[in-house]
Amino acid sequence: MTAISDISLTDEQRVQFARDGYLVARGMLAPEEAASIREAFMEQNAGGPVPGLSEVRESRADNNPADPLSFYPRMMHPHRRPELAVGALSLQYMLDERFYPILCELMRDEPVAVQSMFYFKPPGARGQELHQDNYYLRVSPGVCMAAWIAVDDVDAENGGIKVVPGSQYEEIACPEKADPAVSFTSDYVPVPAGMQAVHCDMTAGDVLFFDGRLIHGSTPNTSTDRFRRSLIFHYVPESSEEMSEGYSTRLTFDGFQVDHITAAVGGGPCGVLHPLPLH
Template sequence: MGTFESLLSRDEVDFFVANGYLGPYAAMSPAEMAAIRRDIDEHVLTTDGPSPRSRVQSRHMDQPVIYDLATHPAMIDRIAGILGPDLIVWATQLWLKEPGGIEIPWHQDINFWPLEPPINTSAWIAIDDVTVENSCVQIVPGSHRESLAHVKAEAEMAFGKMADPDSFDAGGALNMELKPGEFFIFSERLLHRSSKNTSNKRRLGMSIRVTLPIVHISQDSGPLHPGHTAIVARGKDRMGFNRYAGRPA
């Protein structure tokens, strides 16, 4: 489709425009992801990274395994079908929910982000086996068409803000159950959440956030941090607004 190679057909692009998400797709087999999971367990979850707030953020900056996952062509070349050939991965976050891990409330990501203009497509990739039982992400197809007010979240929720419960109907929500190595992609306004993990199984996934070179990323504060660097994951940045680094050694 278009004048460059992406991994999306025109029908898939139309589905994304109408529904705000696509997938699941497989980036790799569960066996390939098992090797990556061992690396993450040994080298990422046990060490501090560049973010002063959290060891699960920005690990593309110091861990080759996270850099490689964040730039995987199965995800990047699909997102290229939506955002075009020049792509910036500006954030990576591991989503570790141990048994008992608390609810992430319904939200639209763009309310939390330092992007101007606010353009982003995310991919969420399963590292563990992710099921309803261990609190997979839930999404509301089509909810990206409306910007919802966000209000103070309830106690026992992982975020400070949530989409105003009076402003949407989650009746059509889908459970994004994923095998290790599978992912889905979604718009910056798609409504999503995950429930408390009431199982005895850990749930680990990672989201990558992808934007365009025209977007100014406030890299020093808010959800990011001093010294933060993004990745030119595909094509070129001809704008020069943001800080980048290559694959860590």
């Protein structure tokens, strides 16, 4: 494992993040690490959705057996299941020391790990419409940060992630309704005037770091034989005072639980009558 002292951002990366709200750390994980993550999650899901781990909602269209996501829904908070191989692996990478110096510099604070997710996105799966992560996490003051690990090579064909550079300077928006034919989630944040969404091609092992206000999402996987698997973590600044309920894990990179962050109140940008759902 690379030592913390050997990792730092280049001046070009600092400028890019300040301008665009994201950066890609190429080759942060070795190919064999990406392969081990991929194999562990595929083995865990070999029999289909896992109770208490896979996100299955009775009202969702992806419960249709014809939908690829009915067998491969995303896994939420796998780090909370340390008795499972995927749980131990998620917690290991969630607190991986290679992420620490980058998060510290980008967040200008000590990072606190609060969420893990795994997306399978098999061939034919719908995407996830454009959205902003801090709409869900509701971190204040400050904003959450994501570390998005490409577990496969990702591009436009297999529904790789797309971002809207510069949108991190926009306010958190109240989403519109997404088209369920192309998005498995219901929220959609339009691209602001004068901006555009661009695909962020990545190789397995690359890590995308991005601001929680950045508008991002993905298109459907139109390939016939390529998954687009990704392991994703969210972090918040240690100086945060409040955050959405439900994110009970709040770990420093030393493994200590942070207890001072209270539950966010009110309804967020959609108004007090529309409380925000958990991500």
